[in-house]
Amino acid sequence: MINSTNNDDDLFQLLPDELVTKVLAILNYRDLASCMLVSKRMVHLVHNSSLLQYHLELGRSCMEDGPLNTLSIPERRERLQAYSNAWRTLRYSACIHLYSLDHRTYIMDIAPGGILTFISKTEAKVTFVRLPSNLRGIPMRQWEHSFPFIPHACTLDPSQDILVLLQQDGWRFHFFSLKTGEPHPLAAASSHLLFDHPPSYYRHRVIVQLVVAQNYVAALLPKYQLKVYDWKSGQTMLNITSNDIRSVALLPRNRILLASTRADDLIRDEGLDGLANSSVLAVYDLEQVHASRPHWGRRFPVAVFALELGHNVVPVDMALHYRLDIHSYSPEVAAPFFNAPMEQLVALQTSNLLKASDDRGDRRYEATRAFGIPLCHILLIPIAKLLSYLNAVDERRTRYIQWNDWGATGTRRVPEPHFSPLFRGALSGSRFIPLPESHSFIGIWDFSRSRAAHLRLRHSESVPCVQRDVALPIEIKGQVTAAISEDVIVICEACIIALSSFYCVRLVHTYCRVGIPSPVPLKTEYIFSFFRVLCCAS
Numbered sequence: 001m002i003n004s005t006n007n008d009d010d011l012f013q014l015l016p017d018e019l020v021t022k023v024l025a026i027l028n029y030r031d032l033a034s035c036m037l038v039s040k041r042m043v044h045l046v047h048n049s050s051l052l053q054y055h056l057e058l059g060r061s062c063m064e065d066g067p068l069n070t071l072s073i074p075e076r077r078e079r080l081q082a083y084s085n086a087w088r089t090l091r092y093s094a095c096i097h098l099y100s101l102d103h104r105t106y107i108m109d110i111a112p113g114g115i116l117t118f119i120s121k122t123e124a125k126v127t128f129v130r131l132p133s134n135l136r137g138i139p140m141r142q143w144e145h146s147f148p149f150i151p152h153a154c155t156l157d158p159s160q161d162i163l164v165l166l167q168q169d170g171w172r173f174h175f176f177s178l179k180t181g182e183p184h185p186l187a188a189a190s191s192h193l194l195f196d197h198p199p200s201y202y203r204h205r206v207i208v209q210l211v212v213a214q215n216y217v218a219a220l221l222p223k224y225q226l227k228v229y230d231w232k233s234g235q236t237m238l239n240i241t242s243n244d245i246r247s248v249a250l251l252p253r254n255r256i257l258l259a260s261t262r263a264d265d266l267i268r269d270e271g272l273d274g275l276a277n278s279s280v281l282a283v284y285d286l287e288q289v290h291a292s293r294p295h296w297g298r299r300f301p302v303a304v305f306a307l308e309l310g311h312n313v314v315p316v317d318m319a320l321h322y323r324l325d326i327h328s329y330s331p332e333v334a335a336p337f338f339n340a341p342m343e344q345l346v347a348l349q350t351s352n353l354l355k356a357s358d359d360r361g362d363r364r365y366e367a368t369r370a371f372g373i374p375l376c377h378i379l380l381i382p383i384a385k386l387l388s389y390l391n392a393v394d395e396r397r398t399r400y401i402q403w404n405d406w407g408a409t410g411t412r413r414v415p416e417p418h419f420s421p422l423f424r425g426a427l428s429g430s431r432f433i434p435l436p437e438s439h440s441f442i443g444i445w446d447f448s449r450s451r452a453a454h455l456r457l458r459h460s461e462s463v464p465c466v467q468r469d470v471a472l473p474i475e476i477k478g479q480v481t482a483a484i485s486e487d488v489i490v491i492c493e494a495c496i497i498a499l500s501s502f503y504c505v506r507l508v509h510t511y512c513r514v515g516i517p518s519p520v521p522l523k524t525e526y527i528f529s530f531f532r533v534l535c536c537a538s
Contacts, residue, residue, distance in 0.1 A: 013041070021049050029059025050074050057081065062343045062430065062448040069137070069336040076336045083135045083337070087431075090444065090470035108492070110425040112213075112325045113158035113333075114138070114485045124150045126165070128178075133487035136335045145181030147174070155210040155217065158333070162187075162231065164212050166219070171195045173217065175231050188234030194219050194227065213250040213324050216286055220248045222317075228256060228286065237286055238299075240265065246318040251383070252341055254286045255390070258301075259318040259348060266301055267398065275400060279315045281305040281348070283390060300398050303390055307348075308403040312355040313375060321347040321427045322383075325486060339429040339486055343448045346386065347427045348379040349416060376416035380432060380463070382447065385410050412447075412463045425483030425490065433482050433489075441469045442482045442489060 024032055024045065032055060035042050046052045054077040058065060061084045069076070107119040110131075118127040125146045132140035145163075153166040156178050163178040171194040175187035183190040194208075198221055209220040216237065218228045226245055228238035238256070242265035249257045260266060264276035282301040309315055325339070353372030389401055414434055426433040430448035446466040472480065476493055483490040 017045060021045055021052060024049075025051055025055055029056050032056060032059075050077065053077060054080070057084075058337060060084075061337075062340050063337040064340050066335045066337055068334045070334070071137070071336050079135045080337055086135070087446070088468070090468050110323070110428075110483050110485050110490060111154075111156050112323055113156070114325075114487055115156065115158065116490065117154060117156070119151055119154055122150070124148065126151055126154055126163075130333075131485055131488045131490075133335075136337065136487065138333055138335060138487065145176070147176075147181075149174075153208050153210050155212045157212050157214070160186075160212075160214065162212060164210060164217050164231070166194065166208055166210055167191075168208075171198060173219070173229065173231070184231075187231050192229060192231075192234070195221055195225055198224055209248055211248060211250050211324075214254065216250065216254065216256075218248050218250060218256060220245060222246050226258070228284075238284060242266070247320040249320040249322040249346065250324050251283070251322070252324065252387070255302075256284045256286060257320060257322070257346070257386075258282045258284070259320050261315040261318060263304060267304060267400075275304070275306055279307040279309055279318070279350075281307065281386075283386070285390075303399045303401065305386070305389075305401050305406055306403045307379075308407065309350060309352055310354070310375065314353045314355055314372065315350060316353055317351040319349040321349060323425075323428060325429070342384045342387075343430045344383045345427060345430055345432060345447055346381045346383055347432065348381065349376075350379070351376050351416075378414050378416050379407075380412040380414065380447065381407075382410065382449075382463070384449075410463060412465075425485070428484040428486055431484055433484055436482045437479060438472075438482065439479050441471045442480075442491075443467065443469045444484070444489075 024035060024042075027035070032046065032052065036046050046056070050073045054065075054073050057077055057080050061080060063080065065076075071079070105121050107121065109117050109119075111117050114131040114133075116129040116131060118129075120126070125144055127144045128142070130138065130141040132138055147165065149167045149169065151165040151174075152168040154163060156163045158178060161178050162184055163176040163181075165174045165176065166172075167174060173192040173194055175184040175190060175192075176182065177184050207222060209218075209222070211218050212231075215230050215232050216228055217231050218226065218238075220226045222245065223243050224241070226238060226240045226242070226248060227236060229236055242260065244260045244262040244265055245258055246261060247259040251257050258266070259279075259281055261279050262276065263278055263280040263282070266280070266282045267276060281304070283303045283305075285302045288302065322344070352375045354375045355372050385406070389399070389406060426436045430446055432445045432447065433442060434445055435443055444467070446468070447463060448466075449464075470489070472491070476491070481492040483492075
């Protein structure tokens with residue numbers, strides 16, 4: 001349009017506004033903003049179209065539209081503005097009380113889809129709390145399922161109504177419906193053998209990592225074996241035995257990310273001996289693995305990213321933090337908008353030993369010696385950066401990317417705070433809690449590229465972020481542990497009740513009333529028990 005002739009301009013003027021508006025709504029929000037520089041008519045169309053204004057607001061807020069929601073476009077835009085203001089100001093408005101739990105008998109975590117899970121260590125049950133958001137039309141719901149065995153770990157995908165439980169006695173997967181607690185009707189089998197003859201020292205420790213997304217469930221027994229299983233077809237997609245794989249995460253587009261202290265079990269090129277002894281992130285494409293069956297021809301990663309942990313640093317342990325939030329469009333939960341997947345972060349938590357200058361010998365031996373200075377940090381990686389290197393990979397060979405080519409810029413390294421074992425949820429989307437254990441306030445860093453472009457920034461070496469603090473209510477005493485989801489901040493408060501140590505969990509929602517018209521009411525529900533929920537992005 002910018003280089004159009006006068007005749008083209010005349011033809012453009014003949015097009016009805018409704019048609020031009022529909023065409024503009026297909027554009028990326030940045031392209032839509034650029035179109036406003038073309039002509040006064042474009043400016044008029046955008047300013048007078050609630051659809052285009054909503055489209056711009058989605059882009060500025062780093063959100064995507066939920067197509068099955070029945071709210072009108074003006075209502076969606078109004079709620080989106082309130083939602084964005086809530087996270088920008090971090091003002092909580094109320095406190096929802098749940099129940100109190102003894103932290104010694106329960107494992108708490110935030111699962112994809114904004115579901116808080118409580119796994120009982122002593123009873124054969126799992127309790128679920130769907131975290132509420134009035135602005136996104138998500139009601140709070142609590143439910144509980146009982147099972148014929150004590151579950152030791154769980155993972156879930158609300159969009160598939162799948163709940164995967166680990167039975168440590170026998171090392172088996174079990175596949176249930178998240179809604180009903182019955183065996184899942186689409187699962188190829190109600191259970192599946194997880195690991196073959198694991199070392200005996202694993203029997204008394206539950207350290208299996210479970211993740212599920214779409215058709216795939218991945219299970220990792222660190223320092224022993226990784227299995228990726230298609231729970232609908234019953235096929236084992238990957239089976240890697242390695243002493244070096246420490247963590248696993250499922251990425252968008254059916255890809256799986258591994259963190260390994262050494263790469264020699266993953267690579268196949270003899271000329272890469274230097275990389276074989278390095279710590280790496282490796283990406284497998286599960287669709288390519290599936291296409292190579294039944295010959296099992298594709299057993300190698302599509303990409304390997306070299307890591308730089310520091311000079312004379314011996315990696316001891318690694319943990320990936322990434323929540324592939326699946327947004328259900330069922331009639332029960334049809335959110336009007338949700339966080340854009342390409343704005344998410346991956347956090348790599350590493351524990352290392354800084355060697356003395358006179359150390360010699362094999363790295364594995366050195367790492368087992370209790371000698372050296374502990375050195376821990378977290379590497380924050382935008383998911384878009386990782387995926388950008390995967391678009392041009394060759395299906396027939398692995399692409400190796402050196403640290404200076406991908407990680408020296410565009411990532412951020414922060415010192416690791418002490419993470420409570422109660423929560424592994426200091427990261428959600430583009431938001432990160434750098435100090436999850438605190439006394440009087442919770443700090444949140446937002447690494448969203450679009451938000452950073454519109455707000456004041458505090459820059460790292462290469463990744464900008466917006467930093468905000470939220471003060472805790474005065475009734476909260478002592479140290480708390482925080483986790484974060486798409487809609488809430490979860491606060492776990494330590495307290496003493498009748499000489500026994502318990503933990504009270506509060507969900508922090510944000511809601512900003514300033515400048516928001518009244519059609520979006522805030523409804524606060526109170527459940528009279530000891531578990532608390534602070535109402536801040538809801």
